Amino acid sequence: MKKSTSLLFSGLLVSGMVLGTLPMTQTVQAADKVTTQAAASVTNNVTYEYNGEKVGQKTLQGTEGQPLGYYPDGYIYSGSIANFQKDGANVTVNVTKMISAKVNYVDQNNNLVNSEVVNGGDGNKYTLTDIPAGTTLLNDADKTITLENGKEYNIKVNKQVFNTVIFKTADNTEVGRAEIYSQNVGDTVDLTDSQIPSGYTTTTKSVTLQSDNNTQIVTVTKNADSEQPTGVVTVKDQTAQLYTNYGNTISGRTLAANSSWKYYESKTIKGETYYRVATNEWVKASDVSAEATTSNVTPFDNTVTTKDAITKVYTKDGQAVTGRALNANSSWKTANKLVLNDETYYQVATNEWVKASDVTVNNDTTGVTPAKGVVTIGGSVAQLYTKDGQAITSRALGPNSKWQTANKMDLKGETYYQVATNEWVKASSLA
Structure with missing residues (x-):
């Protein structure tokens, strides 16, 4: 490597x-x-x-x-x-x-919604950015706190009505979940395309909110052209037991020794990896050897840089390589790109791949448009982010300061402006 x-x-x-x-x-x-x-x-x-x-x-x-x-x-x-x-x-x-300080978000019934640890200077102002999903601040002024060593902050939020949507096929197989929010019971919420499981469609995207924390079932149908195999598994020298979507044994269902089968996705159940070889039929990774299809691999001659942590590497079939990792903030030459179970990987050595979510791609312009100009920061210190939207905890932009921009991107409904290499500021932080 x-x-x-x-x-x-x-x-x-x-x-x-x-x-x-x-x-x-x-x-x-x-x-x-x-x-x-x-x-x-x-x-x-x-x-x-x-x-x-x-x-x-x-x-x-x-x-x-x-x-x-x-x-x-x-x-x-x-x-x-x-x-x-x-x-x-x-x-x-x-x-x-x-210093570090703990921030608790408490709803209108004094129930804890979520907690986070924030870092900053003792006595300095800090702007909260990770307000829990499905809530809004009771007072906008609470968005900015003054950090004090040893102090724990309880921030009041209004919790919206929350429902869990479970997507199931006609045979009652669960294929995904989503969370929906609104202000009142009875409100209609339209499911987004990203919430509906990939490869499935539904005749009804509108869901009416029921009482808080309720669960609803939405029936989906698999697209006829979406079931493409991810790779091939080959059973080892003994028959391999088959399991349900939840890891339960399917009585009387096994795969013959040394036989090969196409698999369509993989997942981990209670620490064990499984491959799906048929509708709601899964085989344990420990009972087979697996290889991704070459159709999922495309040339990718570039360089990637790891983030601020030791980064795992994986085999071509998505299995973590034990005893091997990449140093934090290190750069590596890539040869190919692999899409496996909706996850993108970059090849950095022979059968060693790194997840796209763990690195940044040098000179990657996907989703980026030129936006040369000057932006002015608002009245508070502005958080900086990487190109994939991860907060950079050790850096910030000063209040009311001006910065030359090179590009603009939209990520998860938020607009960002580039002010340095892989350092972006949210449009909501600007004056």
């Missing part, structure tokens, strides 16, 4: 890490034409103080007026972001400790 290196754009971001001393750029507006030119680099001698005591010192280089981008480990800016001053300036920066 061979690593490849990748070049990242330099971005001016709020960070707890050193971003380096590359020359920064600035945008010059001339009539209706935007051009980019090299900006003069300045050197500042920065002293960091916490409660009047020195906690660090650093000589930094950057562009005057832009964020410093470095803070001592365990600290972050206090109140407002510190920027570079004139060349040779001695700068004193007040910092505060990075």
Whole structure:
């Protein structure tokens, strides 16, 4: 497995890490034409103080007026972001400790809906972004909290009426589930195409909400042309037992030793992997060997970069490879792309594949449109996200700051603007 290196754009971001001393750029507006030119680099001698005591010192280089981008480990800016001053300036920066705080979302009946842990500077403002699905804030002002060390926050939310929709075929086989919400019992909710199981259709997309936490059944029919095999399994030297959709033994149903069968999907039940070889008939992965069809593999000559965690690799049939993993934030050359059970994988070595959800693709432009311009952040620190919508916890954009954009994308109903390599800001965070 061979690593490849990748070049990242330099971005001016709020960070707890050193971003380096590359020359920064600035945008010059001339009539209706935007051009980019090299900006003069300045050197500042920065002293960091916490409660009047020195906690660090650093000589930094950057562009005057832009964020410093470095803070001592365990600290972050206090109140407002510190920027570079004139060349040779001695700068004193007040910092505060990075802390974690627990946020509880409590509904109108004082029942806990969900909890999350947020990270930020002690005494700094923090904007909540992960409001539980199916709820709205009781008070909009509660969206921004002031972090205090050791404090637990109880945020009031209005919980909408919630129903679970179970999709079943005519033979009563469950093929998927979805959650629907609205304000009142009796409201009509239209199921989206993404909620209906892939490869199935239904004659009724409109569902009337019943009492809270109720369960409803929607009958679906499998598309005639959608049942394409994912691969082939070959039974080992002994007959293989068949199981139901829930992992229960089907009496009198087995597959002959050394026989081969097309399989259509795989899933894990109680830690065991199963392959579906017929309608509601599954075989254990431990009883067979499996190989994905070559029709699901297409050439993909590119480079992928892992995210901020050790990343698992998988075989061609989607099984995790034990004892093998990719380092966090490392780049790898790819050869092929595989779609298996609605999951995309990229090949990084012989029979070693990485999930698309665990990496970012270099120069991937799928779903992205050019959007060159300048955006202004609103009155709060703006969260940054990767291209696949994952929050970047160590970086943010300062309130009321301006940023040059390169592209725009729509992801899960939210619009994002690109402000650096694989760093995007939500349109809802803009002024």
